[in-house]
Amino acid sequence: MGFEPRILSFLCNWCCYAAADSAGVARFSYPPNNRVIRIMCTGRMDPRFVVEAFYVGSDGVFVGG
Amino acid sequence: MAETVRRILDTVGIRRERFYIDWASAAEGPRFVKLLTDFMERVRALGPLGEPEGLSPEVLRFRLGAARKLCENMQFRAQYGNLAKEIKKLGDYSPENIEALVEKKLVPQIRKRIFEAEVKELLAKGPQSLEALAEATGAAEEEISGILKSLEKGKK
Numbered sequence: 001m002g003f004e005p006r007i008l009s010f011l012c013n014w015c016c017y018a019a020a021d022s023a024g025v026a027r028f029s030y031p032p033n034n035r036v037i038r039i040m041c042t043g044r045m046d047p048r049f050v051v052e053a054f055y056v057g058s059d060g061v062f063v064g065g
Numbered sequence: 066m067a068e069t070v071r072r073i074l075d076t077v078g079i080r081r082e083r084f085y086i087d088w089a090s091a092a093e094g095p096r097f098v099k100l101l102t103d104f105m106e107r108v109r110a111l112g113p114l115g116e117p118e119g120l121s122p123e124v125l126r127f128r129l130g131a132a133r134k135l136c137e138n139m140q141f142r143a144q145y146g147n148l149a150k151e152i153k154k155l156g157d158y159s160p161e162n163i164e165a166l167v168e169k170k171l172v173p174q175i176r177k178r179i180f181e182a183e184v185k186e187l188l189a190k191g192p193q194s195l196e197a198l199a200e201a202t203g204a205a206e207e208e209i210s211g212i213l214k215s216l217e218k219g220k221k
Contacts, residue, residue, distance in 0.1 A: 018091030
């Protein structure tokens with residue numbers, strides 16, 4: 001069994017979150033080891049969120065605007 | 066934001082490739098899928114957090130704990146906000162300009178505050194040699210001795 005990374009993604013409500021939604025509706029498949037936190041705008045992102053994500057053990061952090 | 070995060074990761078010793086920021090509009094479902102899949106593949110190639118970096122879970126937790134304190138520090142947050150204001154005033158949002166400004170204004174603060182928090186925590190456990198402190202924090206010995214001097218001054 002290979003290594004499955006845990007990825008935390010912060011998605012903007014109006015862009016990537018909707019894109020992820022439409023990808024789901026269109027039945028595109030994408031990796032399941034991704035956990036999503038919806039933010040209302042990418043401008044809401046703060047360095048603190050990313051540090052916290054690594055602190056609690058994410059292997060990667062993706063921010064999608 | 067992105068550049069500040071990258072600098073913090075550098076200071077902690079985490080590969081900056083683990084953080085990724087990109088854009089996809091609401092209509093670009095396939096692009097989003099591609100971005101996420103590619104990023105996941107890159108992280109998979111890197112391996113678990115700390116492994117390619119050569120950091121044990123304890124060291125990782127210790128260093129990220131210090132980085133967390135930095136992000137919560139009000140003075141640092143004010144400096145971070147002021148820099149954003151300054152960039153807005155200049156009107157130059159090119160990556161080169163942002164990199165140069167972050168390097169000049171924030172990086173010294175990031176390094177100083179993270180290493181200071183780490184040194185304080187290590188010294189609370191008992192006396193340590195300069196080399197041991199430098200090794201545990203990943204800082205240069207000159208940086209550590211500077212921090213020790215300022216801590217000494219603060220005590221008097």
